[in-house]
Amino acid sequence: MNWIEPLTPWLLALVPIVLALGAATSARQPRERAWRTAQVSTLCGLVASTLLLALGAAGGLPAGEGGWQTAPLQLIMLLLANFIAFVVVRYSATYLQGEPRQTRFVALVQAVFASVSVAVLSDHLALFLLAWFAISMGMHQLLMFYPDRPRAALAAHKKFLFARAAELCALTAFVLLYLHHDTAQISVIVGAYGDHSVEGGTLSLAEQAAACLLALAALIKCAQLPLHGWLIQVVEAPTPVSATLHGGVINLGGYLLLLFSPLLLQSAPAQALVLVVAGLGSVLAALVMMTRISIKVRLAWSTSAQMGLMLVEIALGMVELALLHLLAHSCYKAYAFLGSGEAVEQDLLRRRAPGLSPSWGRWLSAGLISAAMVAGLVVLVRGVTDSPAFAANAPWVLLTGALTVLLAERGSERNSGDLVGFVGLAALVVLAYVGLKSLFAALLPETGHTISPWADLWMSALFLLLFAGYWLKRHGLHYRASQTLNRYCYAGFYLDEWVTRNTLRLWPHELPGRIKAKQLHTALRGSSL
Structure with a gap:
């Protein structure tokens, strides 16, 4: 050809x-x-x-x-x-x-x-940054589709400021990389780290700073806590705008880290920054999501949690899993937002078929079955291949917890069925995970990154904390500690209030006044006459 x-x-x-x-x-x-x-x-x-x-x-x-x-x-x-x-x-x-x-x-x-x-x-670094800026400005106009809504204006104002901060971080990182490599060609810069010629810990100070700035830019762009409030409040915009943002735009922070992952994986400070901020943020956002009633607000908190998990996967060196996660999340979130009009019907179905709280025996049996399935798969996969894509233990911990919940919570009318059927479904989920991850590992070049035991242990502990919090909020609300946790989760841990107050103090913005229904009705009648 x-x-x-x-x-x-x-x-x-x-x-x-x-x-x-x-x-x-x-x-x-x-x-x-x-x-x-x-x-x-x-x-x-x-x-x-x-x-x-x-x-x-x-x-x-x-x-x-x-x-x-x-x-x-x-x-x-x-x-x-x-x-x-x-x-x-x-x-x-x-x-x-x-x-x-x-x-x-x-x-x-x-x-x-x-x-x-x-x-x-x-x-090209300059073209990439200009396109990134154009995306942000276009989204700002879409988010202000209803300019008379105070919450929409506040969210757009915060996003505008945070986006400029992320672009400033990316610009500084790009300048440092340009000065170090004497080229603005992205493929050449990334190729300098992709051949594993630079071992971890031997990066220059400028390269370390560039990696940390790129990580910070991705964290801001992906609406990680505590700079997440604008993502929750932009649901004031029309539903197609939310689908555009959550399905096709917010993932670009993850794409930035995927693109420069060879550099990130050789910078221990940048990896630590992502693992701590995105790891904690994903767990907290997932717990907060469980307290929300509005379907669009729940989906927005879910996006913050999913973006944090995707950034963690990149920092662990599992770029193939991160790309798979990015694709699945984009398609699911676009579908979920565009189908949010069916939320009332789905809520009625849930009310007609309430779930039963599993007994301790069911939790134990579900955990043992899930652990046995995942452990057997781990032994099989690592016996067949030595690919670093399957070296980390944290994803297996997350998968075990998810399968445990799936098998234990099978007691409602909507999720009724025998244990054999649910075990078969769990086995299908496990096989799909391994198959799709292997496919994307074949599409992407190997990073050659060795996962740090401490990073793996940190994420495993966070995943265990996530499922403990899930159990408390779903089945242990009669405990006082769970009620306290639920109160803080409902308030979003007061993080957005603190950020909003300081943001408006540093950069004030006049918000549109609230429209009173009687005044609007009178104005409409006058215009019609």
Whole structure:
């Protein structure tokens, strides 16, 4: 396929160009034509990204050409972004009927995903940072779709400030890497660490600082505690905006760490920063999520927890699991937000089929069965392969806990069934985990990273703490300690209040006043007359 090589830069540039043209055209068209244009442009982007991934898998694309990257990581992310864009546009065409600013919305969505396509394909530090900035500015406008809502304005203000802080961290890191390597080409910089020529602990001070700044930028972008409040409050925006944010944009912090993972995995301070902040944040966010009633708020807390877990996976060196997690989370969150209108029906089903609190005997038997299944699988996998992808113990601890809950909580009418059926389902989950992880490990280059025993022990302890907290909040609310924990979780540990108060003190922002229903009704009657 030598004839493809000169066309490669144009093929790669086709996706963002089509989306950008769609955005520019939609902004000048009537509503119906604007939606049709957006559907055509996002469909073209989806088809083009699918063909590019197929060509890349067949070896028909060169490693890098014309400032673009064609590695499996970039092509997979490109396909994911365009799939989310197509789904969101198709859904929004019906959901936003009657809204006065539909044309503005459809143009901004296409512009955001055009910038996402540039960011994931870019092989230049400056172009990557410019695309990242364009994504943030476009999302800011989408989050202010209802500018008269005080909570939406407050959330957008906090996100604006935190995004600038993350971009400043990334800019400083990029300057340090450019000065150290004398190149702005991302593939060259990452390749300097991917060949394992630099052993851990021998990085220069500038490289260590760059790794820590990249880790900090990813933590901020992924809305990790305590800078998470804006992510919870932006549910004031329309549901398609939430699907765009949670399904296609917030994952870019994880993509940044995936992209520079060879550098991160050779910097012990950067790894420790991610493991401590994201590890604790994922556990706390998961516990807080259990106290929320609103489906969109629950999903927002879940995103913060899932992003923290994904960053932890990268810091442990399990980049293949992190990429699998990123893809699954994006598709699930987009589906969950777009299907949030069915929350009432699902709640009624839960009320008609309340779960029974498992006995201690059932918990013990479920734990023993899960531990035996996972232990047998660990022995089998490590006997067949010595891949570092299966070296860590923390994921096996998490999997054992999840299977224990699955097997123990099978007592409601909705989850009724015999033990054999649930054991079969658990075995299917285990096999899917190993199979998909092996597939993504084959797609990505090996990191050659040896997992630190202390990091592995730290995450194993956090996962055990997570399941202990889950049991207390789900089955032990009659204990005083559980009631105290539930009170703090319901308040989000007061972290966002502290951050909001200090943020507004450092950078005040005038919020729109609350609209009184009677005044609005009178104004509408006056305008109609």
